[in-house]
Amino acid sequence: MASLPSLETTAIPGLVVVRLDRRDDDRGFFKENWQREKMLAIGLPDFGPVQNNVSFNGDRGVTRGIHTEPWDKFISLATGRIFGAWVDMRQGETFGATFTLEMDTAVAVFVPRGVGNSYQVLEDATAYTYLVNEHWRPGVAYPALALDDPNAAIAWPIPLTEAIISEKDQNNPTLDPSTAMAPKKTLIVGALGQLGRALHAAHPDADRVDLFTGEGVTALDLTDSEAVAAWPWHEYAVVLNAAAYTAVDAAETTEGRVAAWAANATGPATLARLAREHAFTLVHYSSEYVFDGTAALDPGHTEDEPLSPLGVYAQSKAAGDLAVGLAPRHYLLRTSWVIGEGNNFVRTMRGLAEKGVSPSVVDDQVGRLTFTGELVRATQHLLESAAAFGTYNVSNGGAAMSWREIAQAVFERSGRSADDVSGTTTATYAEGVLAQGKPFAPRPLNSAMSLEKIRATGFEAEDALVALDRYLAD
Template identity: 50%
Template sequence: MTTPSTGIDGLVVRNLQVHGDNRGWFKENWAGEPPMRVEQNNVSFNASRGATRGMHAEPWDKYVSVATGRVFGAWVDLREGSPTFGAKFGCEIGPDTAVFVPRGVANGFQALEDGTTYIYLCNARWSPDAQYAFCSYKEIEWPLEPTEVSAKDEQHPPLISATPVPPRRTLVTGANGQLGKALRALLPDADFCAREDFDLTAPAEELLAARDWSQYSTIINAAAFNDVNGAETTEGRAAAWAVNALGPAKLAQIATTYDLKLVHVSSDYVFDGTVAEHTEEETPSPLSVYGASKAAGEAAAAACPRHYVVRTAWVFGEGSNFMATMARLASQGATAQVVCDQRGRPTWAEDLAKGIVHLLDVEADYGIYNITSGGDPATRDEIAMAAFVAAGSNPTGVTPVTTAQYQELHGPEAARPAESTLTLDKIEATGFTPTNWRVALALYVG
């Protein structure tokens, strides 16, 4: 059971049941609530009442309690950007009390009895290289005159001069792709990684050791093997599976181990396109190796408890894409043969990036979400014509052909879904409304 608000965001005081008899007492000190990964269990013995320690803000969460005696616990919020930054709280901790202390909240205590044993669980191991923050123990009104204060604690600065603890970071893979570039404008403080910085095909143990994951809150996986036709070759099949299926599995392992949010971007190609619109509840039915690898990646990412699987389609943004190709051909006065029997909604990379950040900001329910631009579904040739018009050219430069005719002219291709329209009801219910794709196209080409 928890007590009322402490005035510090995320700081929670819990009342514990203590069962006593003639032998002494027993309590369940921590049984998975609040949920936290336990990496280290520390014990602080304090010989004399009045012994005072603090105030220390570490880059990890703590769960504090006592094994013997009583303490007065005290806390100061030193988290950069926290809505309760600078707030203070104190309370007595006996055998029937425990406190969850969020990362970046300075922690201190004073022994109220001789022979007090103070214990705390941490979700990261102590490291001399970690980024710590401190403020003076003199910020607290202690119930007893502080004694036995360490020389280091005497040197801590007042709150007004304390260095805040920076927030946990976000890691974005696929930094140089269209989505990665769109996310840069929205997440300027995130770590953006191209393949040379963070290779999803590396062994899982290397990725686990590559970073101090305890300092992250979120992974956004925008990396993908996107060569749909190339995935049908022997070499391409292995590459697609390594990046699109095994890569998300490794990220899910990291995210689960460190209790991170995992955002994984998937595709309309997980469907066979036999229905007019695809909902989040539809079971994947891929037609191609690429589609199968993306469906496997979805399943792997969903193994992470805190996941968002984001399905999208026909993305256009900064980089090579269908819209850019059509606009270039139009500006050159060239013509294009475009299939007329594949329909869907294009996705402006800015819409996709904003939708992902929105899910994280509003803390939407975990699960699968479709995110494309809005507006009417259209066939590929209709979209190409719209791109020609946006580029100031005559749409008659686009010749509609069937998929079969296109392949007769240009050679066989991997199978693609005929219907790629993704429903947007679920994402819109969270409060996000994407741009009409025709408006987005005009902004993009203009």
Template identity: 50%
Template sequence: MVAAELTITTTQIPGLLLVQLPVHGDARGWFKENWQREKMVAAGLPDFGPVQNNISFNASVGTTRGIHAEPWDKYVSVATGKIFGAWVDLRAGENFGTVFTTEITPGQAVFVPRGVGNSFQTLEENTAYTYLVNDHWSADAQQLYTFLNLADPTVAIDWPIPLDQVVLSEKDRNHPYLDAVTPMDPAPVIILGANGQLGRALIAQCDSQQIPYQAYDRSTWDLAEPSGWPLKSLRGARAVINAAAHTQVDAAQTPEGRTLAWAVNATGVSALAAACQHAGVPLAHVSTDYVFDGTLPVDQAYPTDAPLSPVSVYGQSKAAGEAVAATVPRHWIVRTSWVIGDGNNFVATMARLAATGVDPTVVDDQHGRLTFTPDLAQALIHLITTEAPTGTYHYTCDGPTVTWHQIAQWVYHDTGHDPHRVTPVSTADYTAARPGQAPRPTNSTLDLTSTRDAGLAVRDMRSRLTAWLDSSSRTSR
């Protein structure tokens, strides 16, 4: 006997999924794959990364437990017996108080997202209720639970066996009713590098989407000093976004700078990856075009699977950081280039020079595309909130590849100045006049196929620059 194929069905509670499991039976009994990551993720179950498996054995019919909303995702089923399961959405939002009930035998399972109250009542003797969770239980974690009374008249669960006839703990019997329950907020996103251009954009993006977050700058989470990290904040986090890095490309070529670049971009990321893996938290890690040597012909773009070949200390340390970030089971490595944000950057410098009458000399043989931090922040949040597939992504503006000289001319034009005031120069001549310059990729153009496949919007670079300068001009008035 073989049950129906593996299927996953949505319910009226967002994220709560009913799973139909194939059960293979014969004269000896039955067998099922209760959790099979590859098949279940392919069928539509979130890749939630379980780290603990628990079993609750219930000898008597009518044993009732709940309603508990926990600060982690949960995958429940039964090994033997039968239960009546009831789930109530106790998360903040319009679905607060929504109920779903069903009977569960060995042929069914339910995926319960964080913040959805879970409860069950046994319908057969010797029922073994089993569940996977994606965080380690502890007494401290239990303080983050949200509870609801099983007899709450608002949700009005139709229990098969009346609650005055069941085996029920005194604690569960005295949980609060719905009108006294504080809804559970979504798990927070951990933002590292909060004071940087990208960090500030990530905070603004979370604020605009009302996504809870905890932001850390170097004073509170220094990647070079893992011993001082507040690791307890990882418990129950939605994901970590590592927007912190040592980005002083030229300084990294010095003995002192080399040590710091490796401490932050490689060794620190290694410790961060280990901490995320231990806590079962996904990691979104921001990387760079500098992991490539830039020798690809300028009419081509680097795909995500191109071999890494950094030519600078900065690029080497970032390539090493990518390697360790990829060890986290759920990770997104996002490479970007030529980043422009709120702060000191190339576009801001060119706009200031134009306004102050300076005629700059700008290299015209380094090719790539700009990336604006609000767009990159939106992309990172999108990957996390949509639980995009683990892997490496490229994110920049779209449009033809250009040089720094062309961008400088655009800035002069858009700010009302003569673009011919910008003089082109080769990288060789520019660096000859400025000793200590780190080698830069000649071609920094990143292929955006991965971006589009993930459903991410990319913006035209030329029009985005004009809009950015216009907005900056209005803000400075």
């Protein structure tokens, strides 16, 4: 059985050389040109090739490039030898950096998106083969570079005056920072919600979509197949899905049930499919409502606990979780009791405190607040640290508290007494709501989640009361 190939880094970030295990005998040779499991084991990205091309070169001296396609490539040779040359054409500090290498059939190179690729044939009948992770699309323009660019200063073994070069490649421009390839973009789905707005503050250059238009926000309905098909998903490296139907009680109605499943299940399933097709990283935000709240308070709900949703909202969120789990590159962040810009429990309690009202608040539901800033910080951490893909619980830290205890903390910070907030049970509160003819969804009594998994990646959650002080001060 063939052994593992080896990997060598270069001066161009992401451009790596792979030494293949070629087995030679008197008949010829055998090699595993691309074996996904082994390539991942040596550190290559799981770039998801969708097309294999072969460029046959009949004569020594054929020279092709320098072409900067907007996709990743894994290049190797079936026969012959080449002199390969690569130039970093991406925006950034390494723009213009070069790397050259003589290759035979025992060598391969992974070329990341935005790195200019070229080669010169050193033997007749050389077959150059490459895998790419996007299909060629008509009308796509990308930077090219002159083979004799003085800044790149590539030392071609066969002088270009003696080489065989296409007319197009003879007229490529010289190095120009203004044509540098920008990185793929970030897309925020559900940009008008409280989490979407917080994500935009952290990603000011991101594209933004929601069901309705807003300033800088484009309308996109993920249940509209034609609109989804027309959207340029290939332009994105990361899609942050903050869209959700969160009206827990209204989800129990006929109209609410349809809307909840559309936003919380169908939308995420569509994004998971697109993530598979376009190789972007999908970040999706879910809820502790996917559990029935019967877990022990310590450690709380864990990421691998079986799903046990109670109401329609919870069931639709659980369905979305299952769908997102099918995306190869995904972070599913389960969170609880989200507080951000807009109407929320903390703002309501602050308003009641200021108006002199003394509310009755449930004291048998226990969990932790999650401020949108903490969700954004956890998202950035997972993306930037390249943590393992999968599901992570995210909330603020500190001791789990009841809704009544949180209301009391808000009252105390508003100059009122904690005793001004009385307690009641969820069952009693539900009776009052139902008596008014309004829908009421079942709630998990324990919403506390274990934070050990994300802590193991190096993320420490900020205490919820510290975040609450800052929120109220702002």
